Amino acid sequence: MFEFIKGSVDFVGPEYIVVENNGIGYQIMTPNPFVFAKETGKEIRIYTYHYVREDLIALYGFKSREEKALFTRLLNVSGIGPKGALAILASGEPEQVVHAIENEDEAFLVKFPGVGKKTARQMILDLKGKLHDLVPDFFPNLFNAEEVAAAESLSTEFDEAVLALKALGYSEKEIRKVAPDLRKEKLSTDQYIKKALQKLLR
Structure with a gap:
């Protein structure tokens, strides 16, 4: 608003x-x-x-807009309300929060007020791999160039493949596990789906 x-x-x-x-x-x-x-x-x-x-x-x-964006992402995590999101931003630098999420550092995340092991795990499950759009300008040194390039190369074909996998009954958690490998290549929607299924069915 x-x-x-x-x-x-x-x-x-x-x-x-x-x-x-x-x-x-x-x-x-x-x-x-x-x-x-x-x-x-x-x-x-x-x-x-x-x-x-x-x-x-x-x-x-x-x-900044980026700090606001991180706040809104935190609100989407089950178990974190506005007070909890503010406490996380107040207690740590945004770079540290993103770094901990991307590296699944639960020990660091539980140091924030109101964040227990369950909430830390939920933060990782819900946000890992979804904060790259904040990185290029706001956190320029957090990820290497290859990771940033991979994040920026996400295509319509990849998005369509993810939707198809969800329609087939795969959960976000399952899709998130294979997504990093899929992002490394530029493929058609069908190729993304086939490659994902190969990994998911192992």
């Missing part, structure tokens, strides 16, 4: 900041409100996520 809000920082508290724009003060929850303390009275642009549920309506704000 709101991509960003541009205004002056009116207040900084332990959980949120208030940004004034045209006489309206927007209460915005952020991972680390006090990083905005030096901006008090100054105009900023903060990228916002409008969260709406039956029991809660709130604005969450971030310094």
